Amino acid sequence: DQQVKQNSPSLSVQEGRISILNCDYTNSMFDYFLWYKKYPAEGPTFLISISSIKDKNEDGRFTVFLNKSAKHLSLHIVPSQPGDSAVYFCAARRDSSYKLIFGSGTRLLVRP
Amino acid sequence: GAGVSQTPSNKVTEKGKYVELRCDPISGHTALYWYRQSLGQGPEFLIYFQGTGAADDSGLPNDRFFAVRPEGSVSTLKIQRTERGDSAVYLCASSQTGVGQPQHFGDGTRLSIL
Numbered sequence: 156d157q158q159v160k161q162n163s164p165s166l167s168v169q170e171g172r173i174s175i176l177n178c179d180y181t182n183s184m185f186d187y188f189l190w191y192k193k194y195p196a197e198g199p200t201f202l203i204s205i206s207s208i209k210d211k212n213e214d215g216r217f218t219v220f221l222n223k224s225a226k227h228l229s230l231h232i233v234p235s236q237p238g239d240s241a242v243y244f245c246a247a248r249r250d251s252s253y254k255l256i257f258g259s260g261t262r263l264l265v266r267p
Numbered sequence: 268g269a270g271v272s273q274t275p276s277n278k279v280t281e282k283g284k285y286v287e288l289r290c291d292p293i294s295g296h297t298a299l300y301w302y303r304q305s306l307g308q309g310p311e312f313l314i315y316f317q318g319t320g321a322a323d324d325s326g327l328p329n330d331r332f333f334a335v336r337p338e339g340s341v342s343t344l345k346i347q348r349t350e351r352g353d354s355a356v357y358l359c360a361s362s363q364t365g366v367g368q369p370q371h372f373g374d375g376t377r378l379s380i381l
Contacts, residue, residue, distance in 0.1 A: 159309075189369060198271070198358055198372035199310065206367065244309050253298060253362075254323060255370060257309030 158182045159247050161258035169266050174232040176261050178245030181226065185247040189255065190219060190230045193242045202243075203230070235265045269293065271373035273359050279379045282351055288344040288376045292361030299342050300370055301334055302326075302358040310358050310372075316342060317364065349380045 160179045168174045176190075186207040191199035205212040205219045205228065212219050218231045232239055242262050246255040272291040280286055292299050297318055302310035312326040316336045324334075331349075336342040346353055356377050360370035 161309075187367065191372075196374065198273075198360075198374045201369040201371060204367070204369060246309070252323065253315050253317075254300070254312040254326065255302075255310070256312070257302075259307065259309050 157259075158185075159245055159256050159258040161243075161245055161261050163261050164259070165262040165264070167264045167266060168235050170237055171234045174230075174235045174239065174263055174265065176230040176232075176243050176245075176263065178228050178230075178258055179226060180228075180247050182247070182249070182256075183226070184249045184251075185256075186250045187248050188219070188221060188228050189246045189248075190217075191244045191246060191257075192239075193244060193260070199244055232263075235263075237265045237267050239263060240265050271359055271361055271371055273357075273373035273376050275376055276374065277377045277379075279381065280349060281381050282349060284349050286346050286349055286378065288346075288357050288359075288378070290342045290344070290359030290361075290373060292340065292342070292359070293371055295363070296361035296371075297339070297364050298362045298368075298370075299336060300360040300362075301342070301344050302360065302372075304356045304358055304375070313344070313357075346378075349378075351380045354378055354380045 189204040190202040193199045242260045245258040299316040301313040304310045315323040356375040358375045360372045
């Protein structure tokens with residue numbers, strides 16, 4: 156029973172365009188969501204997060220949107236750069252627990 | 268270094284052997300986590316320490332897995348009687364305590380059981 160789902164295993168976009176990565180969750184008790192980026196042979200690197208009391212959080216080229224009614228969040232990267240090519244993981248946690256529940260990841264390729 | 272350090276980076280051993288994986292968290296981080304990542308999957312929670320004590324070990328798959336953090340800093344994940352299904356990347360993360368504190372991951376130990 157996967158509580159956090161990333162249904163697109165891969166995404167390819169042109170440099171300079173917008174990348175949109177999607178994530179769905181099933182547990183309405185989740186109150187904090189994070190995005191991590193992972194390069195090969197490295198650990199996941201924290202990118203951006205959002206609390207359930209917000210619907211948008213922005214940090215430079217990265218914006219995360221949360222739609223609680225749809226149990227859906229998305230990560231927007233604009234403009235996309237070749238260095239953004241990596242696997243992106245969505246993660247969620249409950250307030251009562253510190254453990255993160257991860258999706259299976261989306262591999263982003265930004266073409267020059 | 269300033270990040271989470273994990274050793275060894277790679278470990279190959281035979282089925283049935285005992286292994287220890289080490290994690291050195293970011294200085295000052297009181298919370299420490301172990302995750303396991305299999306190919307094509309996201310990290311899967313194993314255990315969480317707050318200080319020296321295991322606050323949540325609900326992710327440990329069975330009693331062959333054990334972790335310690337005796338002085339509230341370095342942690343060791345121990346696996347007894349290893350099985351081929353234990354092959355995975357074992358990730359350690361640390362964070363400051365508090366809501367909204369992100370977990371920072373090390374590069375992991377790639378464990379291969381032959």
